[in-house]
Amino acid sequence: MSKTTQEIIEKLKSLTLLEFIELISEIEETFGVDASAPVGGGFMLAPAAAGGAAPEVIEEKTTFDVILEDVASDKRVPVLKIIRNLTSLELKEAKESITSLPKAILQNISKEDAESAKQQLEDAGAKVSVK
Structure with a gap:
């Protein structure tokens, strides 16, 4: 050397x-x-x-939850239709899901499905987050 x-x-x-x-x-x-x-x-x-600390491994999130945050009273019917379409809930359960907000509408789904559901719900008039 x-x-x-x-x-x-x-x-x-x-x-x-x-x-x-x-x-x-x-x-x-x-x-x-x-x-x-x-x-x-x-x-x-x-x-x-090499004498340093091992770096922290950050795992990429692969499943997401769609959280219904708020629904305006005049938008409840269109949002209910979307919720029933996305979840196959009966009308009674779908109504219950929009009365106690925030509420997880869909859980442990792919990012693409979560974004699609969020877009559909927002188009119907709901306030939605994906976590």
Whole structure:
């Protein structure tokens, strides 16, 4: 190993995890590369093994709930129709679902289905959130 390489390695060893992350980001910008892409048979050393704390893994949410927040009194009938269409509830249960708000209308559904239901309910005059 050359003297320059040894000096760079020693300097890298003295960096904190935050400084190291900033350095990687700067190298990516300067040289137009992606440090997360594996090259050849190489491997990435886990931060915990490098002396830092392991990064927190954030899981992407895959199921959503459609929450009926509010319904104007003059929009109850159209909203009831949409609720019955989306949930297959009987008229009595659908009416009960809009009297005690906020209430989860649909639970554990895909993002696309939740957004579609939200749009239908909002078009009918309801105030809706997806969580």
